[in-house]
Amino acid sequence: MGVTYNAWYKRKGKAALCRLENPCVREGKPIKGARSLLRIFFTFSWVSIVALGGGYSMLPIYRRELTRLGVVNSEDVLTIITRAQSLPGPIAVNFAVVMGSKLGGIPGAFAAVSGVIFPPVVVILTLGKLLLEHRELSYLSGFLYGVRIVVVAMLGSLILDMLKRYKRSVWEYTMLGLAVVALFWKMPGLIIFIVVVLVDLFWRRLGV
Amino acid sequence: MLVVRLILVFFKVGFFAFGGGWATVRLLQEELVIRGGFLSQEEFADLISVSQITPGPVAVNMATYLGNKLGGFMAAILCTLALVAAPLIIFSLLKKFSGWFSSFISPGRLDRALNLGAVVLIAGAALSVIESIRPNLSAVLVGLSAFIVIRTTRVSPLFVLVGGGIVGILLFST
Numbered sequence: 106m107g108v109t110y111n112a113w114y115k116r117k118g119k120a121a122l123c124r125l126e127n128p129c130v131r132e133g134k135p136i137k138g139a140r141s142l143l144r145i146f147f148t149f150s151w152v153s154i155v156a157l158g159g160g161y162s163m164l165p166i167y168r169r170e171l172t173r174l175g176v177v178n179s180e181d182v183l184t185i186i187t188r189a190q191s192l193p194g195p196i197a198v199n200f201a202v203v204m205g206s207k208l209g210g211i212p213g214a215f216a217a218v219s220g221v222i223f224p225p226v227v228v229i230l231t232l233g234k235l236l237l238e239h240r241e242l243s244y245l246s247g248f249l250y251g252v253r254i255v256v257v258a259m260l261g262s263l264i265l266d267m268l269k270r271y272k273r274s275v276w277e278y279t280m281l282g283l284a285v286v287a288l289f290w291k292m293p294g295l296i297i298f299i300v301v302v303l304v305d306l307f308w309r310r311l312g313v
Numbered sequence: 314m315l316v317v318r319l320i321l322v323f324f325k326v327g328f329f330a331f332g333g334g335w336a337t338v339r340l341l342q343e344e345l346v347i348r349g350g351f352l353s354q355e356e357f358a359d360l361i362s363v364s365q366i367t368p369g370p371v372a373v374n375m376a377t378y379l380g381n382k383l384g385g386f387m388a389a390i391l392c393t394l395a396l397v398a399a400p401l402i403i404f405s406l407l408k409k410f411s412g413w414f415s416s417f418i419s420p421g422r423l424d425r426a427l428n429l430g431a432v433v434l435i436a437g438a439a440l441s442v443i444e445s446i447r448p449n450l451s452a453v454l455v456g457l458s459a460f461i462v463i464r465t466t467r468v469s470p471l472f473v474l475v476g477g478g479i480v481g482i483l484l485f486s487t
Contacts, residue, residue, distance in 0.1 A: 251481015
């Protein structure tokens with residue numbers, strides 16, 4: 106979602122931005138075959154591989170790799186990221202949808218999405234399957250358990266970044282607290298999500 | 314039938330994943346672990362760990378792994394496609410109807426509400442993972458130090474994850 110990404114940049118400092126400006130970009134001069142479906146597929150496959158680690162840390166990499174095509178400049182990439190963040194789904198996939206359709210219409214969107222999911226599908230069907238089949242091995246279970254703990258820390262940090270996006274009232278924080286308690290009591294997440302979104306949409310009209 | 318049900322679960326979940334793939338994790342846990350019994354809580358948590366250190370969004374990795382586990386290669390592909398169908402559909406609908414849609418709800422207001430909903434679901438994802446962590450001093454210390462490293466340095470998340478894994482080998486190997 107839009108400013109989550111900007112918040113990430115702010116936190117990491119401007120250096121992250123400057124480092125990734127690509128001096129070789131010739132704007133308005135697309136490289137040969139930049140809009141061909143095969144090219145789109147392989148560009149997004151490549152991006153999907155190098156953007157290991159996931160989440161918002163991979164967006165600077167997207168910027169670098171896609172401006173290289175010469176079709177969009179880094180400003181365009183930022184606009185596309187903002188648009189992509191208002192779609193449901195993994196951010197990498199959304200980005201591929203928006204960027205792919207800009208490069209090559211609906212077929213371009215399909216090529217980009219297939220490109221993005223191709224490497225993870227291959228890796229999970231081979232390496233991922235192997236790791237999970239042997240997950241009870243002593244060292245491997247320790248490793249995965251350690252990663253589990255870091256995942257929680259990462260999600261905590263992600264939540265802080267997302268909350269920074271809007272200035273929220275005490276009522277909204279109260280509702281957030283109640284929602285987390287409800288999740289703790291194993292109430293269905295889908296219902297809680299819908300209630301929170303609807304209340305937040307219409308609470309001014311309700312006169313709260 | 315199992316595979317059809319799985320595909321429908323991934324298709325449905327895709328539509329609620331505002332704010333990134335993490336929002337799907339809680340919903341998937343409810344559907345697959347608690348209600349469906351397709352895999353154990355421990356395996357689910359390990360699947361999340363593996364997803365984080367391999368390329369690709371966590372939701373895509375889950376769809377591929379579970380599809381393959383329950384129905385083989387074709388099911389893996391179909392589940393993954395079902396998951397990414399949502400953004401493709403919503404994007405093409407938005408292209409056509411965004412003017413009509415924004416006439417009764419302003420996009421800014423909707424974005425704001427969806428952002429809060431996404432925070433709730435991501436908190437749910439964190440709770441799902443926390444459930445499978447034994448709350449002892451070393452786990453809390455590892456978590457806190459990881460959090461501090463993530464918030465204060467520019468280290469790529471991948472290195473923090475692998476670092477956590479190496480500490481895990483030393484501390485938590487059975």
